[in-house]
Amino acid sequence: MRRGPRVVAVVGAMLLLTACGGGDGEETGGEASGDADLVVYAASSLTEAFGEIGSIYEDENPGSTVKFSFESSSTLASQITEGAPADVFASADEMQMGVVEDEGLARDPAPFVTNRLVVITPEDNPMRVENVEDLAEDGLKLVLGGPEVPVGAYAREMFGRLGVLRSAEANVVSNEEDVKAVVAKVRLGEADAGVVYRTDVTSEVEDDLQVIEVPRNASPLAVYPIGALSDAPNPGGARDFVDLVNSEPGARVLRSFGFGLP
Secondary structure (H helix, E strand, C coil): CCCCCCECCCCHHHCCCCCCCCHHHCCCCCCCCCCCEEEEEEEHHHHHHHHHHHHHHHHHCCCCEEEEEEECHHHHHHHHHCCCCCCEEECCCHHHHHHHHHCCCEEEEEEEEEECEEEEEECCCCCCCCCHHHHHCCCCCEEEECCCCHHHHHHHHHHHHHCCHHHHHHCEEEEECCHHHHHHHHHCCCCCEEEEEHHHCCCCCHHHEEEEECCCCCCCCEEEEEEEECCCCCHHHHHHHHHHHCCHHHHHHHHHCCCECC
């Protein structure tokens, strides 16, 4: 049985981490892991997979707690560069990781999974969408991630490859902050279609949606990098978590949720 992730909402530098241990039990050299909290900032599309990996980490490190902040990669990158304390950053694209790396805040980030786009509609598919080009038809209500959000940027790249970017953008009724919000709006029937990652069509929502595959030549390959942060409050735990994600047990979990490996 999969256990859900522990999620902590983090706003800029306002998050205060509780110091673990003290007095006689204080760690030395800034390498605390063990029973210390670990704060992981991760793209919202990683919610389910990282929830399971977080449980494995906690099982392997008794007394530790993994606290996740799942939002759009652009939001997380902004929070990190503004000084929010975190240990690990996993981004849905290399651009947002680059924002953090350019500030000297990411330690040797590297790709760890890939993803692909799909089109989703409500289960009854009211506009009879059959392919990506149909999203450019007059009168269709389309919801996307915002242009700065990785899934929104990938969607616009896809439309550009197909020569329908202008027409598709004219149909956008809402630009969402992350991919989970796109899924929610389509699932509730507030839009006729949306563009999300394949991995976001989870067992929880699949019965409420129709999925239209995107041709490989049109779909950009989403590449996700991960890295420990240079000023991580728990550098030892950060290193261990990244190692776990990149290990065979971590890869098995990620594959089980539909991610590809680079």
